Amino acid sequence: MHAIEASGAKVLGADPLPHDEGVLQFITDGANADVLRGVIDRHFQPSDLLIADHLPNLPGVFVSDMDSTMIGQECIDELADFAGLKDQIAAITERAMQGELDFAEALTERVRLLGGLGEDAIQQCLDQRIRDMPGAGRLVATLRAHSCETVLVTGGFHQFADPVAERLGFERVVGNRLAVSHGKLTGGLLGDIVDSAVKERVLRECVAGADGAHSLATGDGANDIPMLVAASYGVAYHAKPKARAAANGAIDQGDLTSVLRLLGIAEADWA
Numbered sequence: 001m002h003a004i005e006a007s008g009a010k011v012l013g014a015d016p017l018p019h020d021e022g023v024l025q026f027i028t029d030g031a032n033a034d035v036l037r038g039v040i041d042r043h044f045q046p047s048d049l050l051i052a053d054h055l056p057n058l059p060g061v062f063v064s065d066m067d068s069t070m071i072g073q074e075c076i077d078e079l080a081d082f083a084g085l086k087d088q089i090a091a092i093t094e095r096a097m098q099g100e101l102d103f104a105e106a107l108t109e110r111v112r113l114l115g116g117l118g119e120d121a122i123q124q125c126l127d128q129r130i131r132d133m134p135g136a137g138r139l140v141a142t143l144r145a146h147s148c149e150t151v152l153v154t155g156g157f158h159q160f161a162d163p164v165a166e167r168l169g170f171e172r173v174v175g176n177r178l179a180v181s182h183g184k185l186t187g188g189l190l191g192d193i194v195d196s197a198v199k200e201r202v203l204r205e206c207v208a209g210a211d212g213a214h215s216l217a218t219g220d221g222a223n224d225i226p227m228l229v230a231a232s233y234g235v236a237y238h239a240k241p242k243a244r245a246a247a248n249g250a251i252d253q254g255d256l257t258s259v260l261r262l263l264g265i266a267e268a269d270w271a
Helices: 002-006 033-043 075-082 086-097 103-113 120-128 136-145 158-168 196-209 222-230 241-246 258-262
Strands: 010-016 024-029 061-064 149-157 172-181 184-190 215-219 233-237 249-251
Touching: 061 196, 075 086, 075 103, 075 120, 075 149, 086 103, 086 222, 103 184, 120 158, 136 149, 136 158, 136 258, 149 158, 149 196, 158 172, 172 196, 196 215, 196 222, 215 222, 222 233, 222 241, 233 241, 233 258, 249 258
Parallel strands: 061 149, 061 215, 149 172, 215 233, 233 249
Antiparallel strands: 010 024, 172 184
16 A cells, blocks of 8 residues: 555555455555556566456446457468468567557468368368467356356458357457368458457447446457456456557456456456
């Protein structure tokens, strides 16, 4: 508390939430969010955090990234392994997620390298490689139980995102689609690319359609930053440094149910 006040903020209250001994709530006045984040990171690590200019309200809209957020893998990297190209494609993916490469160009190049791979590799990859992040299903189910609209928006592919969304309970999917001809990937995409601008637009459209409801977004990479910034609660999940720095919340230690704790939803009310 002294460290927070030394940053220039006045601490008006510091109490554990009554339903969860693992969550400590600070109420401050005159705090700069970036300075406050730095103080918390220095003095309260390891920790998950959410910095908001008001007490958390339940979101009416939840928009989430998929790869390395709702699932533990990058689908294109795992699919590339079936073509013997995982190391090459994973290196491009990592640079794109760190914000070192233009996302659309990096995606186009990686998809091109997959040209000629049999379409059946997609189902094999789903069955053998793709696994939900711990807590993902419970997060989505609980938010839906509290009348929250849920959208999975990904720079990945519908061929993966549709079954993942169905399993986790998302109501809508926005993503790219791998082009297929004669049972093989063509090395191209169908339609426009879903990039960071599309992710942000989807969130804003959902909020407008929900009469300005509070929104929650989760993601891990640089292409999630505009969406995280636009959300009422933008939570970076085990994220790359640029995404974490841009978000007003971060899960570095716990699983995805930590989002529910930070929003003040009692565990007794989880679905």
